[in-house]
Amino acid sequence: MADINDADGWTCPVPLRAETHIVLGHGGGGLLGSELVECLFLPAFGTAELAAAPRDSVVLEVGGVRLAFTTDSYVVNPLFFPGGCIGDLAVNGTINDLAMSGATPVALSAGFILEEGLDMAVLDRVARAMGAAAKNAKTRLVTGDTKVVERGHADGLYVNTSGIGLVAAGVHIGPERARPGDRVLVSGAIGEHGVAIMSVRSGIEFGTTIRSDSAPLGGLVAELLAAAPQIHALRDPTRGGLAASLCEIAAASRVGIVLDEAAVPVPEPVAAACGFLGLDPLHVANEGKLVAFVPDAQAEAALAALRAHRYGAGAAIVGTVTDGHPGVVVGRTPLGATRVIDRPLGEQLPRIC
Amino acid sequence: MADINDADGWTCPVPLRAETHIVLGHGGGGLLGSELVECLFLPAFGTAELAAAPRDSVVLEVGGVRLAFTTDSYVVNPLFFPGGCIGDLAVNGTINDLAMSGATPVALSAGFILEEGLDMAVLDRVARAMGAAAKNAKTRLVTGDTKVVERGHADGLYVNTSGIGLVAAGVHIGPERARPGDRVLVSGAIGEHGVAIMSVRSGIEFGTTIRSDSAPLGGLVAELLAAAPQIHALRDPTRGGLAASLCEIAAASRVGIVLDEAAVPVPEPVAAACGFLGLDPLHVANEGKLVAFVPDAQAEAALAALRAHRYGAGAAIVGTVTDGHPGVVVGRTPLGATRVIDRPLGEQLPRIC
Numbered sequence: 037m038a039d040i041n042d043a044d045g046w047t048c049p050v051p052l053r054a055e056t057h058i059v060l061g062h063g064g065g066g067l068l069g070s071e072l073v074e075c076l077f078l079p080a081f082g083t084a085e086l087a088a089a090p091r092d093s094v095v096l097e098v099g100g101v102r103l104a105f106t107t108d109s110y111v112v113n114p115l116f117f118p119g120g121c122i123g124d125l126a127v128n129g130t131i132n133d134l135a136m137s138g139a140t141p142v143a144l145s146a147g148f149i150l151e152e153g154l155d156m157a158v159l160d161r162v163a164r165a166m167g168a169a170a171k172n173a174k175t176r177l178v179t180g181d182t183k184v185v186e187r188g189h190a191d192g193l194y195v196n197t198s199g200i201g202l203v204a205a206g207v208h209i210g211p212e213r214a215r216p217g218d219r220v221l222v223s224g225a226i227g228e229h230g231v232a233i234m235s236v237r238s239g240i241e242f243g244t245t246i247r248s249d250s251a252p253l254g255g256l257v258a259e260l261l262a263a264a265p266q267i268h269a270l271r272d273p274t275r276g277g278l279a280a281s282l283c284e285i286a287a288a289s290r291v292g293i294v295l296d297e298a299a300v301p302v303p304e305p306v307a308a309a310c311g312f313l314g315l316d317p318l319h320v321a322n323e324g325k326l327v328a329f330v331p332d333a334q335a336e337a338a339l340a341a342l343r344a345h346r347y348g349a350g351a352a353i354v355g356t357v358t359d360g361h362p363g364v365v366v367g368r369t370p371l372g373a374t375r376v377i378d379r380p381l382g383e384q385l386p387r388i389c
Numbered sequence: 390m391a392d393i394n395d396a397d398g399w400t401c402p403v404p405l406r407a408e409t410h411i412v413l414g415h416g417g418g419g420l421l422g423s424e425l426v427e428c429l430f431l432p433a434f435g436t437a438e439l440a441a442a443p444r445d446s447v448v449l450e451v452g453g454v455r456l457a458f459t460t461d462s463y464v465v466n467p468l469f470f471p472g473g474c475i476g477d478l479a480v481n482g483t484i485n486d487l488a489m490s491g492a493t494p495v496a497l498s499a500g501f502i503l504e505e506g507l508d509m510a511v512l513d514r515v516a517r518a519m520g521a522a523a524k525n526a527k528t529r530l531v532t533g534d535t536k537v538v539e540r541g542h543a544d545g546l547y548v549n550t551s552g553i554g555l556v557a558a559g560v561h562i563g564p565e566r567a568r569p570g571d572r573v574l575v576s577g578a579i580g581e582h583g584v585a586i587m588s589v590r591s592g593i594e595f596g597t598t599i600r601s602d603s604a605p606l607g608g609l610v611a612e613l614l615a616a617a618p619q620i621h622a623l624r625d626p627t628r629g630g631l632a633a634s635l636c637e638i639a640a641a642s643r644v645g646i647v648l649d650e651a652a653v654p655v656p657e658p659v660a661a662a663c664g665f666l667g668l669d670p671l672h673v674a675n676e677g678k679l680v681a682f683v684p685d686a687q688a689e690a691a692l693a694a695l696r697a698h699r700y701g702a703g704a705a706i707v708g709t710v711t712d713g714h715p716g717v718v719v720g721r722t723p724l725g726a727t728r729v730i731d732r733p734l735g736e737q738l739p740r741i742c
Contacts, residue, residue: 057508058504058506058509058512059505059537060505060537062537072535080519081519083529085532086530086531086533094531098553099453099454100454105498105531107498107500107549107551109501109549111538111542143447143451143458145460145551146460147460147461149462149502150416152411156410156429157409160433163433164433166434167433176438177434177436178438179438179439180460181460182415182422182425183416183464183547184739189544190543191538194502194536194538196460196462196500198551200553387539
């Protein structure tokens with residue numbers, strides 16, 4: 037493994053290179069996952085697009101057309117949870133990755149890895165959820181593949197969705213484009229997806245059933261772009277939560293972010309569950325929310341556009357970009373104190389998506 | 390499961406609907422896999438592109454550009470085998486699916502599912518093989534994703550590659566386009582990939598080491614198109630082998646195919662291994678071959694173009710399309726007898742790719 041550290045001039049943010057085997061945290065939204073990309077996949081693939089700041093989808097110029105392209109594999113456990121299942125999660129997740137580049141989804145693929153012995157009714161339910169989710173988001177599943185592995189070599193099913201989308205002329209959104217003075221918006225309550233999965237998995241009830249927020253955000257982004265054409269950056273805060281998204285954008289844009297923690301919408305049951313489990317809601321995954329970096333002059337219009345949409349009703353302005361402390365996200369707590377907000381190292385919660 | 394059989398007017402070619410659980414054969418290139426698509430995925434997804442004849446990649450008109458799009462998950466066991474590994478297999482396989490629509494590959498994605506505890510050196514070797522294969526085929530891996538599952542919930546790693554390609558104006562290739570009078574060409578020796586995997590897995594040596602034929606066919610298809618612009622159909626005979634490809638095209642085009650079995654290039658060690666194991670080489674998977682349906686007038690030019698290319702040196706004309714026995718493939722044996730060539734039901738050999 038010595039030679040995977042040869043990427044010219046690049047240095048790991050944390051010296052974890054001694055890791056000789058894959059750990060669960062490599063699949064999280066934290067530093068371990070980034071290290072795997074930067075130390076292993078980048079040198080192996082040698083692709084400029086991958087070497088750029090991490091983004092939800094890549095934008096390519098193909099035959100004069102601007103295409104967004106993205107892929108995600110889904111291994112969520114359990115397959116069904118309050119608010120959704122692996123099927124709609126996989127469709128919505130890939131649509132959202134396209135939407136975060138400002139792209140209108142055009143078509144999706146579905147690649148299944150099935151475990152021998154899987155109940156056909158389970159697969160049918162998952163496939164129907166995928167078809168319904170695609171229809172709901174006005175897109176289509178146009179190509180697919182099925183592999184089967186022996187009993188014990190998967191658990192139930194895994195699914196990969198890849199997607200292509202069209203990016204309109206003039207739309208330039210990227211994690212490296214946030215600028216001092218930008219306002220930071222989130223489109224609604226955070227933490228619901230992670231807590232929903234956790235509550236099913238742990239068997240712990242938190243008084244009320246918390247449902248995953250899984251939703252397709254293509255339409256929301258279209259409305260947002262109409263109201264605030266100068267959006268600088270968009271991110272869907274999935275693995276690693278809002279904290280990871282903010283830290284990635286702060287690093288990619290070399291700006292500081294001040295987060296007004298009191299303004300972040302955290303539903304009471306999510307706060308209670310996180311308190312009980314010792315988690316920070318900022319680190320918990322979402323599957324139907326976005327964070328937007330918008331020039332101050334368009335922030336109110338952007339907020340109104342988000343709030344007018346069914347998937348953005350709970351939107352709020354939660355922070356500001358500064359030229360102080362580049363690369364660092366600082367939270368102002370309700371009591372007026374400040375703290376540095378970090379990305380998690382690995383994952384608090386494996387198999388969240 | 391009752392309602393998955395409601396696809397309007399469609400009837401399964403074989404009444405296997407009583408299957409209530411996934412079996413290994415659903416992942417093969419045979420009838421069980423087709424049934425899964427037709428009885429379950431089609432009604433669930435409701436997509437016209439999927440309902441069309443099965444094809445290696447779908448062609449979409451996007452913003453005035455003709456794009457091919459495809460996906461494949463790879464679960465080959467073992468990860469490394471003579472002639473390649475899961476990494477180059479995944480890159481070449483997706484490039485080939487694009488090439489079978491006449492597309493020039495533009496970009497690929499890579500979605501990994503890793504097992505906790507996987508040796509980082511193994512992942513590194515696979516990723517480097519992917520990077521090298523992409524470079525060899527003049528394409529790029531531009532986006533990716535990594536998930537990790539707990540020990541015992543995968544074996545080593547699975548990888549999905551999806552791809553997009555550009556289809557030139559005037560190129561119209563599809564499994565439903567074969568016409569009576571077309572000549573059938575294969576680009577070289579068949580059966581090598583399947584026998585290579587089988588020999589590693591069974592520990593059986595067949596005198597000489599048979600290597601997988603894994604190779605990217607984009608360049609070969611470009612040469613073929615230049616020599617024979619009227620190619621009607623192309624297929625890479627992977628799971629299910631040459632027999633499955635021929636049967637699918639015969640069915641989709643509603644034509645008969647007469648295969649001159651003596652003309653099919655089967656290397657001696659492949660024939661010996663198949664004889665020993667009771668397999669028909671026509672059913673064994675290939676990963677670097679194509680079968681082409683070309684109008685008679687262009688067949689010799691097509692053959693010459695194939696033979697001039699490093700990946701087509703062993704090309705041969707192996708059959709003819711007829712308007713007799715539509716949907717049926719008939720083999721003429723070296724002794725002058727004829728037999729019906731069928732698709733396998735499931736898979737002789739699971740986890741071949």
